[in-house]
Amino acid sequence: MSNATSRPVISDVARAAGVSIPTVSRVLTGAAKVSEDKRERVLRAIDELKYRPSATARALVAGQPTMVAIIAGNTSRFGYAETIRGVEQAAREAGFLVSITVVETSDPETVDGAVGTVLSQPIAGIVVLKFDPCGVQVVHRLPPGVPAVSISGIQEVGPPQAVLDERAAARELVDHLLDLGHETVHHVRVPPSREEDGRTSGWRDALVARGRRVPGILDATWDPESGEPLGRALADSPDVTAVFCGNDEIAMGVVKGLVDGGKSVPGDVSVAGFDDHPLARLWNPPLTTVRQDFAGLGTRAFALLLTQINGESAPAFSSTVPRLVVRDSVDRPRRG
Amino acid sequence: MSNATSRPVISDVARAAGVSIPTVSRVLTGAAKVSEDKRERVLRAIDELKYRPSATARALVAGQPTMVAIIAGNTSRFGYAETIRGVEQAAREAGFLVSITVVETSDPETVDGAVGTVLSQPIAGIVVLKFDPCGVQVVHRLPPGVPAVSISGIQEVGPPQAVLDERAAARELVDHLLDLGHETVHHVRVPPSREEDGRTSGWRDALVARGRRVPGILDATWDPESGEPLGRALADSPDVTAVFCGNDEIAMGVVKGLVDGGKSVPGDVSVAGFDDHPLARLWNPPLTTVRQDFAGLGTRAFALLLTQINGESAPAFSSTVPRLVVRDSVDRPRRG
DNA sequence: TTGAAAGCGCTAACAA
């Protein structure tokens, strides 16, 4: 029952059609046969009242929610956006809806607020993008018992996770640079998700394994522009012949800075990125990088989540190694 | 009541704590005082059973859902991702969660399927990104009575909408090119959302207003790479001195094609983009473009939706004109 | 084929 101003409910339809509530429900769900006569009256009443069934009430009866939540520090940067795309696609194919919640900072109030908001909704499980400190905090503050998976570039203890082995990939990339004859490789990192990121660890691994000097790390922000001054600074050090950047966008800024600083790329300095951004090949010079299948990562994460939701014992993680993509921004060092 | 395997419900907690169901509810919501003694027993039971209240049941009692749905043809391209970011941020601040549903094609089954999935969830309203034919179809198939707003680059009949006046902005940009002395301006468009996009209309407006020749339109896809062959083709036409591209990413591809084809930019050919992509300034040459405040657009869209959800009479639309950003990829034509 | 009754898990109103 309801007055004229609020949404009509099923009882309004039943009354208007002169039938019982279950009969209305039957024509709605098609669960049982309804005589043609009543069926039409119900349909007409639905139409006239502009009635739409309450998804909330249906969900209550159905039991299992069909929505999964993504919690992320960001939605629009390349890696994040592609990962979200992968989760959404897999979820949609499985009949799930996806919600997105951004956690802007990693302080406890923000994190708990976001987690609380998410848990106050009817969700079947949570996917956490653990690409940054916010994601790491979110995983820490997740109550036990909630189906959850995390996505990151490095394998850790915690809930089941889908990971891209960034450490192995970074090592492969830096090995490639060293193989070409570079004495060492400088590193511009993006904001790390913890003390040390997989990308940075892989870089260090490769240098240490060959007993090379490990240069000081330069810190960029997520903004591609932040690479520019760092590139300019690198242009001033004559010993810099190779730079490994935390991602392609930063690499673009670094290249610009180097060129503005009078260096040629890759003639004077080789620059490598990470991710294989859609613009990496169009850049001048086309960037040598590592292809990350973020969308596939999202898909695998959802699969992992689904096994948990279905109460099956979930595998602890699902890992793949990204693949080196050789283009023109890297070359052998100029003969000294 | 429930057996050991399924999620515990409030009655399980009440029984375990030796109190009534409403008492458990009281400690959960803090709606009324509970004696310290019982309070602790309830808390302990909650802890032991790993009980978490059902968001669905709470939502049913609460009445109004606190989730808004975004329906979009895409989530990861720049404009889409930024718009979604704006909606999410505004929604979060208002205490709403957002869900995301991608509609991959504009055929009726896909569209109806997506709309159906969204409406089967407890949502308060819908934001449709009408940047492409999928979005246009979604708006057509939305049942009446559901609070909804659309977001697009051109004002149209339909639900309340937040629009960036792309037509005016494109016209301003093309006027800028003509003012510099170009005879006419060629156009590479991105896939239009309808017969003719605001960007294309604005381009045409500017040319027609001055009685200039309107060259044939070149069609790119959303993939930046698709601009490259078009740029190469344009390099072969000696009469091409200025190109207006549907977005910055395509412009980057076009620049690459032109340069590979032997032209200098902007020396031989001026190229302008649209959107002010984060990499537009870093590109070589830095792109002259139009700044689109996508995130702000998303914020305004949510505000529009909120007035509808609250039952206030919503303004029909909210429009702003993007702003011209002059950089180096555009110059006066070389003296013939 | 249909309606009456029960119940999904929770909160709110009402007594005690």
Added chain:
DNA sequence: TTGTTAGCGCTTTCAA
């Protein structure tokens, strides 16, 4: 402060 009773809007028995 606490428990009993209703009720959110719907689907699903169970009889008729």
